[in-house]
Amino acid sequence: xxxxxxxxxxxxxxxxxxxxxxxxxxxxxxxxxxxxxxxxxxxxxxxxxxxxxxxxxxxxxxxxxxxxxxxxxxxxxxxxxxxxxx
Amino acid sequence: xxxxxxxxxxxxxxxxxxxxxxxxxxxxxxxxxxxxxxxxxxxxxxxxxxxxxxxxxxxxxxxxxxxxxxxxxxxxxxxxxxxxxxxxxxxxxxxxxxxxxxxxxxxxxxxxxxxxxxxxxxxxxxxxxxxxxxxxxxxxxxxxxxxxxxxxxxxxxxxxxxxxxxxxx
Numbered sequence: 001x002x003x004x005x006x007x008x009x010x011x012x013x014x015x016x017x018x019x020x021x022x023x024x025x026x027x028x029x030x031x032x033x034x035x036x037x038x039x040x041x042x043x044x045x046x047x048x049x050x051x052x053x054x055x056x057x058x059x060x061x062x063x064x065x066x067x068x069x070x071x072x073x074x075x076x077x078x079x080x081x082x083x084x085x086x
Numbered sequence: 087x088x089x090x091x092x093x094x095x096x097x098x099x100x101x102x103x104x105x106x107x108x109x110x111x112x113x114x115x116x117x118x119x120x121x122x123x124x125x126x127x128x129x130x131x132x133x134x135x136x137x138x139x140x141x142x143x144x145x146x147x148x149x150x151x152x153x154x155x156x157x158x159x160x161x162x163x164x165x166x167x168x169x170x171x172x173x174x175x176x177x178x179x180x181x182x183x184x185x186x187x188x189x190x191x192x193x194x195x196x197x198x199x200x201x202x203x204x205x206x207x208x209x210x211x212x213x214x215x216x217x218x219x220x221x222x223x224x225x226x227x228x229x230x231x232x233x234x235x236x237x238x239x240x241x242x243x244x245x246x247x248x249x250x251x252x253x254x255x
Contacts, residue, residue, distance in 0.1 A: 007159055008229035009240040012251045046253065055243075055254070059227075062162045078159060078227075082243035085156075085163075085187060085228030086140055086199050086219065 002033050002071050008081040010056065014038060014047070023071060030058055030077055031067040047079070056081055091126035091182060095119065098184065102127060102204075103175040105167025105185030107158045107228070111197050119184055120202055127181040127204040136211035138219045140199035142192050147247065149234040151194055158189045159227035166226035170218055174203070179210035185218060187228060 004019045011017050019037050031048075038044040050056035051067060058065050059078040071077070091102040095118040098104060102123075108115060116139060124135055142154050158164075167185045174183045182204040192198050201218045205211035230241040231250065239247040240254075248254045 080227050083228055084230045084241045084243050085226050086223040
């Protein structure tokens with residue numbers, strides 16, 4: 001199982017804060033996990049666009065990662081908008 | 087020469103350079119941190135702290151603010167704050183730097199971010215504190231929801247607001 005976490009405004013847009021998903025294949029990537037959780041359609045395409053233009057970052061186990069990163073069981077994928085602390 | 091900073095208040099570690107998230111940061115935390123840093127670094131020749139204190143403003147975009155809700159992706163937010171603070175440990179003249187960022191609910195007037203640097207000379211402290219504040223606003227995974235009389239708004243990385251539930255432009 002892979003755990004996905006959303007932060008900031010993504011929680012409201014995606015409708016969830018945390019989800020778990022089973023890896024469909026041994027070489028499943030971040031993109032595949034997002035597709036399974038977010039689903040096809042508007043939100044998924046919009047999310048991909050934000051990731052590709054850098055306004056949403058993907059972290060796997062605390063380290064920045066790309067959509068093509070292969071996931072292991074028990075990995076944690078975080079979807080992080082550009083921060084707004086302070 | 088770098089000394090030790092011992093006997094910290096309960097929410098800090100015995101380190102002269104450190105950063106962390108503290109839920110419900112309050113003025114007692116701020117006072118304790120400032121007093122402790124001054125006391126522990128004075129033995130190494132420091133004679134001043136330069137302190138930045140962010141607190142919740144009551145009016146934004148003409149709307150009255152009720153409170154802010156901060157969420158942090160832990161433990162990575164605290165690690166990032168700590169990395170920022172420790173990056174100053176070899177800076178000439180800087181004897182200590184502490185960063186504490188709130189999480190959870192913060193009402194108007196309450197502190198949200200403390201950055202305090204202790205230095206041999208004030209010029210080094212001005213520079214260190216300002217630089218640390220700018221990095222805190224850009225780097226740690228911390229997010230801010232503004233609860234106002236006219237609605238709830240996520241504060242974006244560039245200062246723009248987006249109404250809750252809407253996609254950023």
